[in-house]
Amino acid sequence: AMGTRMLRTWIERPLISEVAIAKRMAIVQLFLDHFFERSDLIEALKGVYDLERLASRVSFGKALPVDFLQLAHSLSNVPAIKNILELLPQEQMKQLIERLDALPELADLIHQSISEEASRTITEGGIIKTGYNPQLDKYREALENGTSWIAQLETTEKARTGISTLRIDYNRKDGYYFHITQSQLDSVPEHFFRKATLKNSERFGSQELTEIEEIMLEAREKSSILEYELFMSVRDQTEQYISRLQALAKTIAEIDCLQSLAVVAEKQGYVRPVLTENSRHVEIKAGRHAVVEAVMGAQEYVPNDIALPEQTDIQLITGPNMSGKSTYMRQFALTVIMAQIGSFVPAESAALPIFDAIFTRIGASDNLISGESTFMVEMSEANHAIQKATSRSLIIFDELGRGTATYDGMALAQAIIEYVHEHIGAKTLFATHYHELTELDQTLEHLDNVHVATLEQNGNVTFLHKITEGPADKSYGIHVAKIAGLPSDLLERADLILQKLENKPLPAKKVEAQEEQLSLFDIDENYSEIIDKLKDLNVDNMTAREALNFLWELKDAL
Template sequence: MTPAQRQYAELKNQYKDCILLFRMGDFYETFFEDAKILSSILDIVLTYKDKNSKTPTPMAGVPHHSVDKYLSKIIQIGYKVAIAEQVGQVVPGQLVKREVVNVLTPGTFLDGNEKNYNFIAGIVQNNSQEGNFHIAYGDFSLGEYFTKSFDSIDDVISFFIKINPSEIIIDIDLLEKQTLEEQINIYLDSLINISDVPYDQEGYLKTNLDIQTLGSYGKALQGGREKSFALLLSYLLDTQKQSIKNISKISHINDDNKVSLDENTIRNLEIFKSSYEGEKKYSLFSVINNTNTGMGNRKLNDIISNPTNDVKLLKKRLDQIEYFIQNPEIAQDIISKLKNLHDIPKLLSILLYKKNSPIIWEKLKNSFEVIFEGGENNILTQHILSIKNQDLSQIYKFSQELSSAIKEQPTENEYIKDGYDQQIDELRQIAYNSSKLILEYQQQIVQKTGIQGVKIKYISNQGYFIETTKKDSTKLEEYANPENQNFDFVRVQTLKSQERYTTTYLQQIQQKILTAKEKLTKLEKQIIDNLQNQLENLSKQINQFSDSIGFLDVFSSFGEFARVNNWIRPNIGTKGEMFIQQGRHPVIEKFLPTNENFVPNDLGMDDQSSIHIITGPNMGGKSTFLRQNAIIVLLAHCGIFVPAGKANIPTVDGIYARVGSGDIIAKNQSTFLTEMIEVANILNNATSKSFIILDELGRGTSTYDGVALAKSILQFLAENINSKTLFATHYHELINLENDYSNIKNFSVAVYETEKQVVFLKKISEGGANKSYGIDVAKIAGLPSWILKKAEENLHKLEKKQTQHKQAGLFELPSQKYDPNFEKIKQTLNQTNINETTPMQALKILDDLKNQLKD
């Protein structure tokens, strides 16, 4: 290997889990196996050093000036990248020193264009009163971190599925490490790292967070959670190779006032992604998201993901939205301003960690100019402060500094505004206007000597010189004055037809020009470094300010959305019946053809009518009705207006949804098993204060099993939980349960039926359906008429058989009522020891049992 290749191999040995990008001049090079990987990922040419030797060395590289676009692709695939820069003086013929200055990972890569959260998480095991497992997680680019504790590894996995971190750091001592890794690989695309927790967690955190006591962050760094954050922080420090400067908050996440919303419900309600080809376009979030900034986009995501039953907080959010509905001109004015903002927390992180780029500084400057247009106290800042009051004076002062310092459309070589610094102006005049200085000096010589043909030229290996003809050289020398540095001509070179001269003044100009650019670069960097230090000191305030901007974006944009789409303010409280009048499904309504109107429906529930069995045809709108009401309940618990004519929503402690179907091949789970697991989760966690929707349970098994399970689940809900439940089923036989339970009521999809056709009205009305209309749905789907005719014949035979065997009860289920004879027989059998019973005794017992049945 060459010395450079040996250096590469030594660094690669320290970063075995990374692709090592090795700075060589204007390129980042890779060698050996890394080169093959890079070539494959980026579809770039794989070359070889010593190609004709027995052991050629694979090579692949990318230009350093465009490396960001390549890094993004590498990171998205799930690789870590170590950046090795030249840190020593470049001396010809000597190997320059190189060091890894940064490690880029999926959880720490700073992408200024990404609007969504990019979480990185750390997990440790530490049995305590507050849980057995503790995680710390956050978005590195935003500086927001959270800690949470769990009792079981299953709860941890469920939470990871919900927040979907791009990277997870697992404590090397975690006992459940293998189980956790297996589950992550099944459900997530997260990059897994195994790492050590710092020995003295308390001291480590105090030092790196610059605090006197962990109490500064309250419960966030107590009860074992300090260990998880120490693990995460140590990983961030190891990858960034510098202090973590933008930590704006570390919060403890508890379940107080939280409405349970697990990953199954999020998926089944299609909140962030539609089941239709995984399209985000057809999700609830996509339909209601009209935010105009990355800050607002993330804030709406956070609000929807974390519903609350804190009535005071919900009413405060609803008040904000209602204000913008009532003041559309103000809403539109604020929206127009927010559209011109860049993602401030992302810009801050890039400037602190990635690169001190003038282009990024300009974006930050422009954003502050929009916010503080007209001064510190304007319509935008007033509304931002109405969400969370804080002192903006330092941020305003910094924004003015940026406006004064950063020029419009800066370049990498020139970014400080003219007039900001006198020395920079002088150096810039010399560095970039040298031709003007030379021309002015040439005119001085012409005026002094009268020689029109005198020229000042530049050659790289000679520098600047004055050139004249042989004829004019004598005249030039007549004006030579050793006392005047502008005209102390000294001959430096004689050519065939020209003479070349220099002067003290020309040498000074040359020295100024050659050093001006270097001085200018240093001076501009000093100013930018000073701005960076100010930014670091203000990072916490700026992030908190940006958080309020995110809320304002949500409230103003949603106010405009609700006004245009006729959404209303829900009345939410801790008591009372649930009543939704003219409720609509927001996603279906959005994508209906222009010639169709959505059919709204009402819902009324109370303690005497807490469980609704909804029967009717599959095409009738049962699933839509279930989902739209769950979505309305969810939106109300986010403090957001809802698609309805009127809505009275009592607070709930959880929203649970089981709809649709799907297997999990990786876990060898069939559709039916997956369905039962999700139902079990609901029944084990729901309370009387929960809201549940269950759609078509029992389809994945036989008719008898399906009906039996559906019936028993309804009975369990009615007898043991009594939560507000919408239960849609094609088993119309279940409507008999209304006779047995006072809290169960029957509803069905209205159908208009004639001899020639069946029309599904998509209207929910009281009473149960007496048939399933499956063949009519098949007709709508376009099945061949031969199949439809045969189906009619088969149905007629089954119905006839059901009549003939009515006593057997083709669809009827055994009674669950108490039978005293059965209990006596059961007791007798339980008391009988078969091994000690003679054949005669057995016959006697059997005869007694027969007699008991006769009684």
């Protein structure tokens, strides 16, 4: 549990110091190279409970006896962890070994004071070990003697009265009593006095039984109070070790994280990346998305190279829907995060700069409670990246500008690309369906076009999920709609509209105004010859036969 929390913290706050990252990676490499020592370490770590939680319970005064037993058990495993680490080359492990404080004084205190058979409650006794406190031992001796006195009295009274079924019982209401059935009531001696009458039996007491009961109840009451006070004293003494416990917990959590990274690197075939603070060159060979690969399996996932040379700041990514553009970008960002927490990465090789931050705009979401539409959220997140990013940052923009009208979105997308190129210089992956933007490589020196390859045969499209150089030729949106199961007549209609849109030149007046929307049914251009004939026709002077003939001519022309 401690390692889980620390790993989450590492992922949320990756390192930006090359020295600190290299130190973690060196230890991961060490664990990777020493399989048997790592296996022993894993077994030793299994014996460590959640020290952070235990320390918290102690500091808030909520620790129970079982918490102290878990604490002592955990501390007893620290020397074994330390011994295993000392078997490894100590230069990399030295600091971790020095921080492994076994707290022997606290371990001794718990071992001497808390009984291994202690219950989870602190009011019913049985918490403190015999031998820890002399007074408590005396009370316990009295209780033990009282028990033997009770047994002896029961035997004596059986013999004296001749009642073979006589027995001494106890409950909170009546205390200790002789239990005698109805059939034996004639044999009850005079020195017995009645305590309670039941349906089939009666309860009696005697002077001797009362004296024994008083001794035992006094011992039980005082021992319970004393035991509670002793337990509270142990808890108070443990509070003095809280800071050391927290430091130990942090060290063990760090060891757990590092060995876990080694286990995953070995299991998934990850490699140690090369990180440089002074270079902005990115070169990932056969990179994979760690999470998608874990779900799909290594055999199904298609790896991709990611190359952004020193002079390339922006990679403009085009290609069909569902072809893997978003996965490619997320894969890059996730690889950066993994590298900068000290982990090995899913690739054949990886050379990366150290990024100071990652800014993303991925997916479509809104914030309606605050009055923000999807597009407003999109622009806000884009603005956050533009305002905060530096030349050492990584920016991931996926389909920016799609939440508004075509020309608005395209204009904003182009302006953002140009601004990042001219004013920020951050490494940027920008996925888009605006194919017009691919021409920016002619005017922006540090922008390259890449696309996701597809294979089209006999009207069927296969997504290859491979990134290749250059822009894509089209988006295959209708093909994706077909995969989604839309009706065939709807898809045929969409394909017809698409062909008309792609074959029709855009009117110059619409480019200038940018206020009118593109018409799907511009009859003036498609049927201008027929319209001219209709305009010239003198309907008032036509005979019925002439009108019918003209109608046939129109039909033939259409």
